[in-house]
Amino acid sequence: MNDMTPIQKSSPKDWETDQEVRWCPGCGDYAILKAVQRTMPELGRKPEDTVFISGIGCSSRFPYYMETYGFHTVHGRAPAVATGVKLANPDLDVWIITGDGDALSIGGNHTMHLLRRNLDCQILLFNNEIYGLTKGQYSPTSRVGTKSPSTPFGSVDRPATPCAFALGSGARFVARGFDVSKHLPDVLKAAHAHKGAAFVEIFQNCIVYNKDVFEDFAAPKGAEARQLWLQDGQPMLFDGGNKGIAMDMDTLTLKVVDVANGDWQSAGVIVHNVKNRALAHMLVEMPFGEFPMALGVLYDDPRPTYDSAVVEQNAKLSEGKTPDLQALISKGQTWTVD
Amino acid sequence: MATAARSIDTQSQADIPHPEAVVVRFAGDSGDGMQLTGGQFTLSSALAGNDFATFPDFPAEIRAPQGTLFGVSAFQINFGASEIDTAGDAPDVLVAMNPAALKTNVKDLKPGGLIIADEGEFNARNLAKAQYDVNPLEDGSLGKWQLVHFNISQLTMDAVKPFGLGNKEALRCKNMWTLGLALWMFDRDREPIIQWLKDKFAKNPVLADANIAALNAGHAYGETAEIGNPGAVAIPRKHVDAAPAEPGLYRTINGADAAAMGLVAGCQLAGVKMFFGGYPITPASSILHALARFKEYGVTTFQAEDEIAAIASAIGASYAGQLGVTSSSGPGIALKTEAIGLAVMTELPLVIVNSQRGGPSTGLPTKTEQSDLYQAVYGRNGDTPLPVIAARSPGDVFDCAIEAVRIATQFMTPVILLTDGYIANAAEPWKVPDMSSYKPFPVSFLDHVPEGGFKPYGRDNKLARPWVKPGTPGLLHRIGGIEKEVDTGHLNYSPANHQAMTDIRKGKVDGIAAHIPAQDVCLGTEGGKLAVVGWGSTFGPIHQAVRRARAKGQDVSHIHVRHIWPMPTNLGDLLRKFDKVIVPEMNTGQFKTVLRDQYLIDAKPLNKVSGQPFRIHEIEAAIEEALA
Numbered sequence: 001m002n003d004m005t006p007i008q009k010s011s012p013k014d015w016e017t018d019q020e021v022r023w024c025p026g027c028g029d030y031a032i033l034k035a036v037q038r039t040m041p042e043l044g045r046k047p048e049d050t051v052f053i054s055g056i057g058c059s060s061r062f063p064y065y066m067e068t069y070g071f072h073t074v075h076g077r078a079p080a081v082a083t084g085v086k087l088a089n090p091d092l093d094v095w096i097i098t099g100d101g102d103a104l105s106i107g108g109n110h111t112m113h114l115l116r117r118n119l120d121c122q123i124l125l126f127n128n129e130i131y132g133l134t135k136g137q138y139s140p141t142s143r144v145g146t147k148s149p150s151t152p153f154g155s156v157d158r159p160a161t162p163c164a165f166a167l168g169s170g171a172r173f174v175a176r177g178f179d180v181s182k183h184l185p186d187v188l189k190a191a192h193a194h195k196g197a198a199f200v201e202i203f204q205n206c207i208v209y210n211k212d213v214f215e216d217f218a219a220p221k222g223a224e225a226r227q228l229w230l231q232d233g234q235p236m237l238f239d240g241g242n243k244g245i246a247m248d249m250d251t252l253t254l255k256v257v258d259v260a261n262g263d264w265q266s267a268g269v270i271v272h273n274v275k276n277r278a279l280a281h282m283l284v285e286m287p288f289g290e291f292p293m294a295l296g297v298l299y300d301d302p303r304p305t306y307d308s309a310v311v312e313q314n315a316k317l318s319e320g321k322t323p324d325l326q327a328l329i330s331k332g333q334t335w336t337v338d
Numbered sequence: 339m340a341t342a343a344r345s346i347d348t349q350s351q352a353d354i355p356h357p358e359a360v361v362v363r364f365a366g367d368s369g370d371g372m373q374l375t376g377g378q379f380t381l382s383s384a385l386a387g388n389d390f391a392t393f394p395d396f397p398a399e400i401r402a403p404q405g406t407l408f409g410v411s412a413f414q415i416n417f418g419a420s421e422i423d424t425a426g427d428a429p430d431v432l433v434a435m436n437p438a439a440l441k442t443n444v445k446d447l448k449p450g451g452l453i454i455a456d457e458g459e460f461n462a463r464n465l466a467k468a469q470y471d472v473n474p475l476e477d478g479s480l481g482k483w484q485l486v487h488f489n490i491s492q493l494t495m496d497a498v499k500p501f502g503l504g505n506k507e508a509l510r511c512k513n514m515w516t517l518g519l520a521l522w523m524f525d526r527d528r529e530p531i532i533q534w535l536k537d538k539f540a541k542n543p544v545l546a547d548a549n550i551a552a553l554n555a556g557h558a559y560g561e562t563a564e565i566g567n568p569g570a571v572a573i574p575r576k577h578v579d580a581a582p583a584e585p586g587l588y589r590t591i592n593g594a595d596a597a598a599m600g601l602v603a604g605c606q607l608a609g610v611k612m613f614f615g616g617y618p619i620t621p622a623s624s625i626l627h628a629l630a631r632f633k634e635y636g637v638t639t640f641q642a643e644d645e646i647a648a649i650a651s652a653i654g655a656s657y658a659g660q661l662g663v664t665s666s667s668g669p670g671i672a673l674k675t676e677a678i679g680l681a682v683m684t685e686l687p688l689v690i691v692n693s694q695r696g697g698p699s700t701g702l703p704t705k706t707e708q709s710d711l712y713q714a715v716y717g718r719n720g721d722t723p724l725p726v727i728a729a730r731s732p733g734d735v736f737d738c739a740i741e742a743v744r745i746a747t748q749f750m751t752p753v754i755l756l757t758d759g760y761i762a763n764a765a766e767p768w769k770v771p772d773m774s775s776y777k778p779f780p781v782s783f784l785d786h787v788p789e790g791g792f793k794p795y796g797r798d799n800k801l802a803r804p805w806v807k808p809g810t811p812g813l814l815h816r817i818g819g820i821e822k823e824v825d826t827g828h829l830n831y832s833p834a835n836h837q838a839m840t841d842i843r844k845g846k847v848d849g850i851a852a853h854i855p856a857q858d859v860c861l862g863t864e865g866g867k868l869a870v871v872g873w874g875s876t877f878g879p880i881h882q883a884v885r886r887a888r889a890k891g892q893d894v895s896h897i898h899v900r901h902i903w904p905m906p907t908n909l910g911d912l913l914r915k916f917d918k919v920i921v922p923e924m925n926t927g928q929f930k931t932v933l934r935d936q937y938l939i940d941a942k943p944l945n946k947v948s949g950q951p952f953r954i955h956e957i958e959a960a961i962e963e964a965l966a
Contacts, residue, residue: 017816019828048811053654063816064829069808071657072818073650074680080647084654084662085808087638088613092658092808110650113643310638318634325606326773328635329599329736333381334589334770 076107244269359418361426366435376413387580393425458491518556600739613655705949862895865915
């Protein structure tokens with residue numbers, strides 16, 4: 001009966017279930033689970049008002065480990081189930097947990113339409129560039145040449161870029177993080193603070209089938225030079241402030257510039273503006289290697305949400321009308337037999 | 339006795355024949371407005387107190403090329419002075435608005451039946467499109483029927499001339515001219531149709547006036563032809579008396595509207611709000627259209643991105659504490675199938691309406707069939723039982739929808755409600771029920787930890803698990819499609835647990851049989867030489883065929899099954915009291931197979947899959963053969 005007593009401020013422990021976590025030892029999902037459980041007490045919502053909804057895949061086991069309401073649905077359909085949940089009860093705090101195969105392959109259609117409609121929820125896409133639960137086939141985010149049981153000689157099709165897909169679908173909040181990053185809770189908080197569909201791509205290390213595929217930017221060593229953590233209103237600096245992102249005015253593309261003595265202004269470094277959609281498009285497409293990996297909140301510009309529009313229209317059209325079933329069924333072309 | 343709401347010119351009635359029933363078919367190009375003509379003639383029949391049944395039959399193409407054989411749209415109505423259960427086997431009157439309409443429909447007309455043709459459309463171009471080498475109105479090939487033809491197109495143009503319409507708009511009034519003539523032929527009042535035209539064209543009074551002028555001109559043409567106006571052709575006139583009917587308020591209803599209103603009624607009786615997730619598909623979309631206007635009844639409609647999202651969102655809504663409903667036709671139900679399994683596994687209430695159409699695949703989108711019975715009863719992966727109910731007529735859909743909501747919410751299970759294209763589109767008179775006569779079946783959400791602790795997959799005496807709304811403190815739990823542990827609902831793949839849960843899911847659905855009405859014999863006796871067993875929209879033709887056979891003294895009874903799964907507990911014993919059982923269905927024998935499997939009886943099939951409903955005489959012939 002502890003749940004009945006109001007919780008002033010919960011602790012991460014309060015958001016853990018008694019269920020045994022069944023991911024592979026060392027899986028990046030553990031770190032994401034911890035980050036979410038650490039973030040939840042900061043958000044001001046009660047466990048009973050929170051629903052985690054997932055599809056199918058390793059990541060989609062997530063709801064079983066959260067002491068909230070939870071629904072482990074079918075492959076790819078979590079956004080559709082979430083839409084019904086949120087429309088039926090807009091007061092609930094809805095989180096969708098999905099993966100690269102779940103959200104972009106079998107469930108791509110639902111992901112697109114959820115973002116287009118702008119349902120108020122958080123979508124955490126765990127991107128490990130592989131199908132883990134089915135033992136290692138390449139996924140829609142796998143890089144060209146990925147060798148897997150289904151592509152023994154290397155994959156030949158080009159991968160999707162999750163954040164570009166989200167922006168193209170009309171997302172109003174797009175962010176990136178990675179499993180073991182200490183910044184992940186801040187990204188999650190920003191996603192929760194956004195009213196509307198908040199899309200978060202979380203790079204996740206599948207230690208069994210795609211080990212260290214993100215190591216080139218996620219490894220702690222040299223991270224400063226390879227990660228660009230974006231902050232609204234702040235210059236896009238990395239590598240300890242020695243480098244920045246500027247606009248090449250000839251080609252209208254981004255470029256990396258050197259910053260001397262902290263004088264980023266004269267180097268032309270761009271100040272991040274989360275409401276600049278064109279900039280967000282450039283950041284998500286920025287090729288890693290030549291550029292650092294853009295992380296944090298790339299875009300955040302709220303618009304009215306689908307659920308609030310539905311509630312508003314339902315209320316407006318019901319205003320002043322008394323539901324009278326007898327009158328409803330008696331309407332139309334009627335006649336009386338005496 | 340039924341009394342028409344509007345009085346009819348009684349003087350004329352004495353002079354003209356009073357047949358028991360008449361079948362009229364209006365046929366024309368899909369742009370000719372035949373469905374509208376049929377619909378308004380139906381209203382007129384209702385107001386005249388006739389019993390009736392209709393059969394709209396239209397092409398899948400929205401605007402098929404003009405004048406073609408496949409672009410013909412037809413509307414048949416059977417109206418009578420006694421009980422009418424079908425749209426009629428063969429028309430007495432065929433109104434053919436062009437050569438293609440004549441060609442595709444005349445073969446159905448009764449010998450000696452009346453053809454009324456618009457000769458203005460029988461030009462070389464249209465004759466060629468209908469693949470006529472010579473004009474059938476002139477070559478004597480229609481000799482076994484009565485034929486009258488005149489230039490309806492020109493007569494309409496003349497009638498609407500004062501209103502200054504363009505050629506195209508003027509010709510659009512042709513259907514009202516034809517309706518006017520039909521109203522005269524059957525001794526009907528024009529006033530309600532005039533009122534309807536005024537309402538319909540309230541924003542464009544010129545169009546209202548033109549259509550009314552066309553209607554009046556058609557009516558006047560009949561009158562002047564009767565008095566032997568030179569140049570006009572005499573047209574036979576008939577009056578069909580009002581049918582006896584129980585006193586009360588009546589309305590016309592089609593299956594789609596009945597489904598929408600029945601679902602609303604069911605949710606009110608259950609005390610829950612409705613969430614309807616749908617995706618456009620013929621012939622099921624009309625349910626979504628109707629519900630989208632019922633916002634003040636606590637209905638939220640969601641046009642999803644696909645069939646899967648439509649049902650998945652409905653499951654989400656049920657999880658959140660509303661009643662999720664989804665609707666489609668065969669191909670869409672196929673897409674929903676995985677999610678139906680999820681609803682069975684998570685034991686959430688859900689109503690799935692299938693307006694069946696001809697299959698497989700895209701099949702015959704606008705034609706009717708009953709071939710999704712296997713899909714409804716068996717069509718899922720795993721052992722996945724769920725209740726299935728089938729409606730027999732447009733009006734019956736209302737009660738079946740309430741029954742579906744009752745079973746879904748009382749037993750925490752998805753329920754499939756089967757209708758079909760015929761039921762969805764056809765109209766019949768419906769006595770508006772008194773809603774206070776329905777017993778409410780309020781749902782109760784679990785909102786506290788019960789004695790002995792909270793078990794998300796605990797059971798009541800009906801084996802239903804508790805319905806808990808997210809947002810309820812103290813009852814946090816997780817559900818999903820992975821096998822659930824008995825009581826706790828935790829993940830559990832153990833052999834003993836899967837056996838136990840499979841048995842529980844089956845036992846719950848089987849147990850519903852104890853909570854549905856016993857099977858009755860709707861016409862005849864509880865035993866005898868022959869039972870004709872039907873389900874769904876074959877009710878009408880079976881009922882009439884059995885009635886006719888019994889009138890001839892044959893020992894035959896009609897049993898109509900509404901609860902397809904689980905079936906009423908007495909059905910097996912009842913069927914065994916008959917020497918023979920035949921099962922007419924618009925498929926290749928699906929319910930017959932289920933009956934054989936469940937009861938080991940030698941049920942014989944009578945199958946038809948032409949996209950058209952059974953004719954009465956087809957079933958009569960089968961009865962003759964079975965009793966021979």
